[in-house]
Amino acid sequence: MTSVFRKFYFFLIALFLALPLIVVAGVSVNQKQTLAFPPEGFSTSWYGEIFLNTEWRNALFASVTLAVLSAALAVAIALPLAWFLWRRVAPWANIFQLLGVAPFTLPPVITALGLLTFWATAGFYGQPWTAVVSHAIFFVTLPLVTLSLGFTSIDRSLVEAAATMGADERTIFRTVVLPLILPYVVSGYAFAFVLSLNEYIVAYMTVGFTMETLPIKIFNALRYGYTPTMASVTVLFVSTAAVIFGLVARFGDLPKLLGAMASDQK
Amino acid sequence: MRREPPQTLGDYSPLLFPAAMLTIFFVVPFGTMIAVSFFQREQGGFYTPAFVFDNYQRFLSAFFGGVLGFSLMMAIAVAVCCVVLALPFTYLLTRMARRVQIVWLVALLSILSLSEVIIGFAWSTLFSRTAGITNILVALGLMGEAKALTPSFAAVLTGMVYQAFPYTVLVLFPALVRLDPTLTEAARTLGASPLKAFFTVVVPALRNTIVATLIMVFIFALGSYLLPQLLGRPQHWTLSVLITDQAIYQSNMPFAAAMAVFLVLVTLGLVALTVIAGRKGETA
Numbered sequence: 071m072t073s074v075f076r077k078f079y080f081f082l083i084a085l086f087l088a089l090p091l092i093v094v095a096g097v098s099v100n101q102k103q104t105l106a107f108p109p110e111g112f113s114t115s116w117y118g119e120i121f122l123n124t125e126w127r128n129a130l131f132a133s134v135t136l137a138v139l140s141a142a143l144a145v146a147i148a149l150p151l152a153w154f155l156w157r158r159v160a161p162w163a164n165i166f167q168l169l170g171v172a173p174f175t176l177p178p179v180i181t182a183l184g185l186l187t188f189w190a191t192a193g194f195y196g197q198p199w200t201a202v203v204s205h206a207i208f209f210v211t212l213p214l215v216t217l218s219l220g221f222t223s224i225d226r227s228l229v230e231a232a233a234t235m236g237a238d239e240r241t242i243f244r245t246v247v248l249p250l251i252l253p254y255v256v257s258g259y260a261f262a263f264v265l266s267l268n269e270y271i272v273a274y275m276t277v278g279f280t281m282e283t284l285p286i287k288i289f290n291a292l293r294y295g296y297t298p299t300m301a302s303v304t305v306l307f308v309s310t311a312a313v314i315f316g317l318v319a320r321f322g323d324l325p326k327l328l329g330a331m332a333s334d335q336k
Numbered sequence: 337m338r339r340e341p342p343q344t345l346g347d348y349s350p351l352l353f354p355a356a357m358l359t360i361f362f363v364v365p366f367g368t369m370i371a372v373s374f375f376q377r378e379q380g381g382f383y384t385p386a387f388v389f390d391n392y393q394r395f396l397s398a399f400f401g402g403v404l405g406f407s408l409m410m411a412i413a414v415a416v417c418c419v420v421l422a423l424p425f426t427y428l429l430t431r432m433a434r435r436v437q438i439v440w441l442v443a444l445l446s447i448l449s450l451s452e453v454i455i456g457f458a459w460s461t462l463f464s465r466t467a468g469i470t471n472i473l474v475a476l477g478l479m480g481e482a483k484a485l486t487p488s489f490a491a492v493l494t495g496m497v498y499q500a501f502p503y504t505v506l507v508l509f510p511a512l513v514r515l516d517p518t519l520t521e522a523a524r525t526l527g528a529s530p531l532k533a534f535f536t537v538v539v540p541a542l543r544n545t546i547v548a549t550l551i552m553v554f555i556f557a558l559g560s561y562l563l564p565q566l567l568g569r570p571q572h573w574t575l576s577v578l579i580t581d582q583a584i585y586q587s588n589m590p591f592a593a594a595m596a597v598f599l600v601l602v603t604l605g606l607v608a609l610t611v612i613a614g615r616k617g618e619t620a
Binding site for chain 1: 339340341342347350351353354355357358359361362363364365366368369372421424425428434437438441442443444445446447449450451452453454455456457458459460461462464466468469471498501502506509510513555558559561562566576579580583584589592593596599600603607
């Protein structure tokens, strides 16, 4: 009885979560340029459109470039910070940990608006690289949290053994710390990458008038003319996210990563 | 190697790059925004440095009061819906096999990472006349003809609950994983039904977690900037939507900045409350 109830409850939640995506997937295989569901005819041409249509291809290219670079910059900011906080006793340095978590905790509009006024005042408004820096700051929280967690799980006696045997700081970092922390670097990068790929408001406020990322392109298409390509891009996004998180789960400890992420945010 | 305080100036060098980046590109922009909120607006979308309270004075209008009231009400509704739906779900999820848990977590993360543009597009399609659920109901013979369900308040609420639900589960997950399973076992041994054990043992034991989660989902929902615009009418716009609208379409940066500062204050107050609720949870 209770088991039936539980299955039904989980089914309803799964339906609620999947329904919009099922409809979007259906819309994406329409034969003609309509957003009909159930789809009329069957065609995968709207998936080809992402790569063949210049506008969509440029947007895809812009989004992927932005995500690759900004996630790398976010990790570059988070790694030395997390390492320093693990290695040294410097309570005042925790303020930077707080600053790293803040952009993600506050409503995104605030970070976006702050960066917009900043780039406009500094005179760089609309330059593509400003979006990279903006996303790196906005998403630095994710590698910061995964890396802080990674460092706490390193056995300090390993590092001590290396030091006793005469390794200097640099050698210890390269041969002991880095190999142990690498899985957390990768998952931090993956989280930042996927979220950057999907991010709309910060990208729109910083480079929205000069460059189109995929979310911006979809938003513009929502206002100025629907096309099933929007649906095929959405399906592409969901599957990309699922594959990347699936890989993180396959090669890392996802429940542990999430357990720490949420408790750290509190 | 023990943790030790930095000895030389060189020991601080790893901090240099992160500290500089966070200061220049987060603290300074934040300060710029606060400064702009006191600036004088000029015609044509420009603004000049000044120190006026005009932008804050506009808060005192009935229109703004209405938007603020609606935003808070909306965020409370989303938080309550999400926690009510997610609490039993997450509880049952933590008691399932690890493999099943991971599949669900991957799915929830994938949905959580979707941008509001995509969620808004997906739900507006689902609620539309041509491709929506009403077509399924028509096909089943439950409805006469297909109709559009958006724009409406219910559509905005559904979209926002959809967006915040994975977040709620992921916030609740660690607390529920750590919950001592012997608690419910004891209740079950003493003859309580699973449902009764859930409400009389699990829910009270998690009271502080639930309060903290409600506040966090509330803040999350306050940040929703597109769904009310895509799925609702102008009277369903929230503070975040209004800020975006003023900044981009009305080109009134000083007013947008003033509203953003106000939103920060509301959020920070709530974060403080969450921290207090969390502390209580630790001592209890």
